[in-house]
Amino acid sequence: MELSRAAASNRDAIKEIEQKSGVQITDCYQCGKCSAGCPVAFAMDKTPRQIIRLLQLGMLDEALKTHTIWLCATCQTCSTRCPRDVDLASLLEVLRQTAQKKGFVAEKNMDKFHDIFLSNVKSFGKSQEVFLSGFYNLRSGKLFQDVDSAPRLFLTGKAHLKPSLVKDKKTVQRIFEKCLEGRE
Ligand code: SF4
Ligand code: SF4
DSSP states (O other), X not given: OOHHHHHHHTHHHHHHHHHHHTOOGGGOOOOOHHHHHOTTGGXXXXXXXXXXXXHHTTOXXXXXXXXXXXXXXXXXXXXXXXTTOOOXXXXXXXXXXXXXHHTOOSOHHHHHHHHHHHHHHHHHSSOOHHHHHHHHHHHHTOXXXXXXXXXXXXXXXXXXXXXXXXXXXXXXXXXHHHHHTTTO
């Protein structure tokens, strides 16, 4: 691949990703502290450091097609450890949104889980495990995944059929609206 051509053709798209995430990709000097601390790096096809390197080289589609961006658990360890204050967790979130728009979803079930988790929080104000796992099983086609643990969860009071709602659902709705401003 001709790197200077890739960098030039993706310049605007990468600039937009920088603006949305608040990350200046040239701030990263490739020390690798983010990847060394990432608890999921062992399962990723590219380390978090390599993702930002791809962007520095203008190789946007290569970054968007990775499994890494979907495996990220948004634990913020990378952002906290970075000596250059690069908020990699935020960058990966914007890359997921960009990948969705371009139809590059390498981990389809992870994408479904994200959607179901967020609509769960939006509807109830917090995550409801019974609904989360039920809808996820339905949408992923894994109908009976983890059903054997359900009786124990109900008996020990860790799962409930009746959803518990937060008192101030309007504030939750406002948080969602604020987060989605300019993203849809
Ligand atoms: S810790 Fe920060 S500077 Fe170091 S490689 Fe990761 S993002 Fe780049
Ligand atoms: S936020 Fe994602 S990339 Fe960063 S350390 Fe956590 S799992 Fe790894």
